Amino acid sequence: MKRRFEEVLEECLAVLASGQSTVEECLALYPGLAAELEPLLHTARNLQRAYEVDPSPLYAQAARERFLSAMAVRRQRRLTARPARPFWRWAPAALGSAALVTFAVWAGVLAVSGGGGSQEIAVVVNKIEPTSTPAPVVSDIQGKVERIKTQLKEIQTEAEKGPVEPAVIQHIQQMKEDTAALVDSLDQPEGLELEDVSQIDEVLANQEEVLNKVKESVPPEAVEDLDELIKIAGVGRAKAQQILLPTPTAVPSATPTAAPSATATPSATPTVTPEESPTATATPSETVTPEESPTEEIPEEPTPSPTPEAGEEAGLSATVVPYP
């Protein structure tokens, strides 16, 4: 079977890293590629060696102590949170539940006895019901996320084969409803876990990417729906990012007794030098991208971004995980 160069390179890197062979042994296996492989293997070796850097012992010790103390704080919190719930916290809930049970029993008795009040009770219950419904149900969100994922996979698979079948297009309508519901749920973030928001963000990002890709493979009558769906997903992502992004740093609150790490480690202080230009080195990294060979089969960035920030955002959305 013919194999691509980057796969051969990775195989050689793997065996070199495992110590199971030398560069020469690896090159002997691929004599036709030796001239191209050899310099890259040497560079990779040097990279590996250069990165074998350890944190300074002072910092490592201080960081470990802070981590252990954060762990202790959490343990303490868990222990104190469980048994000692103050009366005023559980009493209203208990009283509310008791009242509901009493009311239900009373209503049942009246209904069985055929009393004329049952209709009135039904009216009262109907009035109460909507206010007692919780805003977004998490399992519902996960169900929708999973359904969208499955449908996206199907559409993608179909599009890879050729024009998308009309049956698959029907998914788009369902997907639109699910997506709109997910986006609506982001309007009430207090009812959501950050993990749910991350999941929504991830699926919306995936949706945008897949639907943009398959646009040319769907029948013309579906394009409008598809565009609308992409727009909804975009709106949803903006909302999700707003919820996700200003993430509070847990370190200071979790380690109240510890000094800030920058001051705790002597190695950190002498590193800041004013002569470094903050942007000079960042700019070339972005301008290098267009030089990438366009002949590669697998694109490096599936959705190239015009600005560094946008590119970063795309990277984040693809891999975001729930923040603690």
Add this chain to the structure above:
Amino acid sequence: MGYDGGVASLTAKGGGRRRDDRLYPGSEAQGERLLVDAARVGDEKAIAELYNKYFPRVYRYMLVRTGNVGDAEDLTEEVFIRVLDALERFEWREVPFSAWLFRIAHNAVVSHQRRDGARGRVSPLSPSLPVGTQGPEEAVEARLALDEVMEATRNLPEAQRKVIALRFGAGLSVAETARALGKSGGNVKVIQHKAIVKLREMLLGKRPEGYEEKV
């Protein structure tokens, strides 16, 4: 261009030399699973063991991503605090623990860059940073090599820098890197190849002729 063959014969004979578990920790998967499961239910010894195992790797990853010792130190600690808070919610959904952890690390870097506008902010590495060598001459040489490599890495495109940080900084396998970045393994290999080529070009560009063999 394509070639036949493989390295199965090399991996089969194996054995004699030291295995680099930092780069290819797959063989420890079973033990790690037990450790992670214990940590999830609050076993503090298991948590501490995971911390010991991953702390240097997360630190190296942060160093490669930020190119700055102070930021790398702060972010490394931040990651472990986040892990501590999120650990009980971790689930084995085909995602290895390392990929999950380095996603948190990745997100921490992104948040940091947004928060501080620190993208591209650089400062020289601390001279007191240990580089795993023995004699003073070796240490100086290693420091120079590290400074050079770090500078070159900073000039890579973002996607390449992420892959290099995970593969060579954190020591993740291609599969783990792919999981952590939400890319395919094939894509990671392509990016890795391009990154090594580019790094080589940049490192060679900095050296006088005659140094080529060493790069």
